[in-house]
Amino acid sequence: MTDTLSTAARTVSAAPVATPAEPAGTHAPVDAAALIADMGRRARAAQRALAQATPEAKTAGLMAAAAAIRNAVPAILAANAEDMAAGRARGLTGALLDRLALDEGRIAGIAKGVEDVARLADPVGHVMEEWDRPTGLHIARVRVPLGVVGVIYESRPNVTADAGALCLKAGNAVILRGGSESFRSSRAIHAAMVEGLTSAGLPADAVQLVPVTDRAAVGAMLAASGLIDVIVPRGGRSLIERVQTEARMPVFAHLEGLCHVYVDGAADPEMARAIVMNAKLRRTGICGSAETLLIDRDAAPRMLAPIVTALLDAGCEVRGDEAVQAVDPRVVPATEEDWRTEYLDAIISARVVDGVSGAIDHIEAYGSHHTDSIVTDDQATADRFLAEVDSAIVMHNASTQFADGGEFGMGAEIGISTGRMHARGPVGVEQLTTFKYVVRGQGTLRA
Amino acid sequence: MTDTLSTAARTVSAAPVATPAEPAGTHAPVDAAALIADMGRRARAAQRALAQATPEAKTAGLMAAAAAIRNAVPAILAANAEDMAAGRARGLTGALLDRLALDEGRIAGIAKGVEDVARLADPVGHVMEEWDRPTGLHIARVRVPLGVVGVIYESRPNVTADAGALCLKAGNAVILRGGSESFRSSRAIHAAMVEGLTSAGLPADAVQLVPVTDRAAVGAMLAASGLIDVIVPRGGRSLIERVQTEARMPVFAHLEGLCHVYVDGAADPEMARAIVMNAKLRRTGICGSAETLLIDRDAAPRMLAPIVTALLDAGCEVRGDEAVQAVDPRVVPATEEDWRTEYLDAIISARVVDGVSGAIDHIEAYGSHHTDSIVTDDQATADRFLAEVDSAIVMHNASTQFADGGEFGMGAEIGISTGRMHARGPVGVEQLTTFKYVVRGQGTLRA
Known part of the structure; x- marks a missing residue:
């Protein structure tokens, strides 16, 4: 046979x-x-x-x-x-x-x-x-x-x-x-x-x-x-x-890229708008595209309307909580399911959260541990987000669309892994290797 | 509930x-x-x-x-x-x-x-x-x-x-x-x-x-x-x-430590004897103890007898192929099963092989990818063994009993892994971590 x-x-x-x-x-x-x-x-x-x-x-x-x-x-x-x-x-x-x-x-x-x-x-x-x-x-x-x-x-x-x-x-x-x-x-x-x-x-x-x-x-x-x-x-x-x-062996993969952008109260409004637009709309079909916008309750009065309007004007559907709906009649009400949905399309879910703690809690509850980004000018807040969000890639003042082996300088990638073991994030040529220990002695005996 | x-x-x-x-x-x-x-x-x-x-x-x-x-x-x-x-x-x-x-x-x-x-x-x-x-x-x-x-x-x-x-x-x-x-x-x-x-x-x-x-x-x-x-x-x-x-998740473990010492024709005879004795007999119950001695056909006439006699005199049972049996009547004939057996006891299997190629072939056929050592004064032969033996730990002129997190300087180990992924070899505190990518921009957008 x-x-x-x-x-x-x-x-x-x-x-x-x-x-x-x-x-x-x-x-x-x-x-x-x-x-x-x-x-x-x-x-x-x-x-x-x-x-x-x-x-x-x-x-x-x-x-x-x-x-x-x-x-x-x-x-x-x-x-x-x-x-x-x-x-x-x-x-x-x-x-x-x-x-x-x-x-x-x-x-x-x-x-x-x-x-x-x-x-x-x-x-x-x-x-x-x-x-x-x-x-x-x-x-x-x-x-x-x-x-x-x-x-x-x-x-x-x-x-x-x-x-x-x-x-x-x-x-x-x-x-x-x-x-x-x-x-x-x-x-x-x-x-x-x-x-x-x-x-x-x-x-x-x-x-x-x-x-x-x-x-x-x-x-x-x-x-x-x-x-x-x-x-x-x-x-x-x-x-x-x-x-x-x-699979009876390890798998390098991600089931989905449910990526978030969190706009903090200490964000620069124009930077926040630009990052959200790029993260969502540069290409909607890739795993690094943002699916959920989280905005700090403190920042919402100043920053929510310009961002949501820009998204809507660019043809993006916005599914929001009540605060987001209040911004524009074109906003669709978000359901619980929306926080768990990777659209891979010109659709974004959006909600107000209580500061960076609220953002971290939302991401840990609904995210896919792929790529999540904070926009803020406050270094301590950024550091907390970067430390506490348990994703393969965490970002500060950058678009989630950079989640890519080429953009990381790896030359090429076979995919992105959300697993915790061995290869996490972009899987390039280096991540397709393992290692061994080479030990050299001179007739060395263990006592 | x-x-x-x-x-x-x-x-x-x-x-x-x-x-x-x-x-x-x-x-x-x-x-x-x-x-x-x-x-x-x-x-x-x-x-x-x-x-x-x-x-x-x-x-x-x-x-x-x-x-x-x-x-x-x-x-x-x-x-x-x-x-x-x-x-x-x-x-x-x-x-x-x-x-x-x-x-x-x-x-x-x-x-x-x-x-x-x-x-x-x-x-x-x-x-x-x-x-x-x-x-x-x-x-x-x-x-x-x-x-x-x-x-x-x-x-x-x-x-x-x-x-x-x-x-x-x-x-x-x-x-x-x-x-x-x-x-x-x-x-x-x-x-x-x-x-x-x-x-x-x-x-x-x-x-x-x-x-x-x-x-x-x-x-x-x-x-x-x-x-x-x-x-x-x-x-x-x-x-x-x-x-x-x-297990439906990764496992850090080794099923067995079927470790080999290969004595090359270019080995120093006294170093070879000392390493084999230490690798087998310092402690017989640990996973890094040697279970099989491989000796180069060229070296056998000079080096086999002193090593085998030393093992036997120290109370170690030797199970050998015909060449090894010819050295001393106390040698027991080895069966095919012996090459696959981790004794964890004062027993060693021993055979003659055709140079470093024969040693590598034997180890790849019977070994457990844990720890294997070559004794030789020839650097090129050592380099070939170290490169081609696909084990977590490969050694040159050193006792396999060094296969231990403490001896590697890791402070403590939870075990030794023969898996290829993530943690290979001794699993210390560092091997119990993973990593994430922290990416910092200044409002950086992907073009």
Whole structure:
């Protein structure tokens, strides 16, 4: 069984892009657990080799992968056309079809993303700390790859290259499981990547794509603790929820970004208005966009009306408590549910709170521990907010839209984690590593 | 239901030590999930307060807890006498009874352990890294407490104080679940600790002891993701295995310490002999003791006999492959199972391998990723071993018995983790923290 699957899986990596005669996701039923176990074992073997690869070898491999993607534009476009046709036939919505669609420009963007990752500093081997002990031992904490990363994603085929490149840069092997809508596109991108990586001498099994779109494969990945060290889900709420519930290994993810901006009584009114507008409206569909405005009771008489009016005038729906409703008849009454809702749209909930304590209590009660910001000119109040709000990212006088690995200087991110363990906040190449202790003695014995 | 349980649980913290009329573990059946949910909610509330406690407040609280333990010697001894009597009646073995037994000296040791933790540097608030961005943002990665730690332990009542103190020093709330054998002793130690902590103004719910010895409480803790952030099991193999299988949150633990010493052809023979003897025999019952000796085929003719003879002469059983058996008739043949066995006793398995490659392959096939050491004077060979052996701790020319938080300079440890995530190796006060990003702007907007 294992041998058969192994061969089948290997074939897919090297196989030509799906032809119309071989529609995606209609392979004969497979034993998903055995398939993932075999991929996991091969990933582990590839990872051992990859962990010892020089920085130059990984950079060269990724540059070759990017070049192979550029060379594969016709094949990728052909595969994508099939995905799009199948999607239209299945009645996918315009937004989903847009996420799925590739053109020459988007493929060039994917290749450039891989090149950007290739040029990042290599985290592996970095000495994080070192010290000497009275016993004569020298101890160093050294970055090493995390191991095998599982990435489960939905309709965006670019994740194939983005996530694959980032994991590989950190010395990890990766098992990618793309959504059925974009399977042919992902397979074409993956085939090009593997061609590039192997041409540069890196193992083909370093970046594997699950060759079936069976939903059972997701369950098998989530159960494969010992084979897969960490799972990164990329997609909608139901996917994240399923992964967080079922995974038998750590997960780097956020279920939602229910981000708050608190405008303190000691805020500069113009700064407050500008930050709220940027945090909510610069882009409404990203996890760092603000969903709730909290305003200090003391500040409300002076600052509430200008902010709420600016939001409404910009086309943003405002759902407010009574004080907010009193500002403008266009304000909709907020319900309890609104404080718990991530709109990802031009809608904001707004309420008056009793100072920074009230803001902290609201955020701890309703927030998602993603990103929360205070606007104030009072340093002590800011310090209290920054200390007491228990979120991955806390901000002072800055827009929550900065919650992003690129904006943090990490170069690229595979996502943002609201978990407390290991990687919290943006997950970049460094967060995809772990460490080990390297201890050097001179025949040192313990007394 | 919740209210009743809440009262019951609160009563226990403040209750006098069990009287003979109230034997431990015979409370009326409780809804374990509701009990743990209530304790978890109270722990979370206490943790929010604790996270903001100053270093001085935590130090003072722990010093007061130590003083209260010293003052409670009669009560703790009385509780312990009941546990011992119950243990004898249940037919516990001598080793178990010894683990359980307290006397004035051991209680003084427990109090001193709490004082030692009190004096450790406070990790919370430490700026791990900080940098500026071209946008004008200043970003700092700041240590914060992990949250709520669950500790599940067996017969050693001292874990109550050791684990409680270490978690509290890192700003965490802790839920302790002691074994039934030592329940009365743990309860007396816990009562003293809480008395000390609260006298210094810290919340009583910062250190809670599960007030029942129901096995269902363990299951409820392992299922309580969202309430308990990380689980630390302390005890035998079956406990660790259950926790690693069932826990719905991260676990800091090692199932076993199957540590290796590899003697390379370029080793100094006397250093090799001394390191093997120390690694195996200094203390055989600790996780860092060596269980397998690997010796380079090139070195065997010169170095195998002196090492094997020294081990045998010191009373250590040697289970070897054919080459090792040829050295001395006292050597027992090793079976495949021996390479997978953590003896925790004066027994060692030994085999000849083909150089450092053979050693690495053996360790990756059979090891437990805990601690492995190479003895060699060849720096390049050492570097290869240190890079390729994928263990939490890798050593060069040093005894594996140094695998210990104290020896690493961490002051105290709650255990050693062979997991890859977050805390790898010794888990001290710093490993019981996480971090958040503190971002400071000047009205900074994202373009």
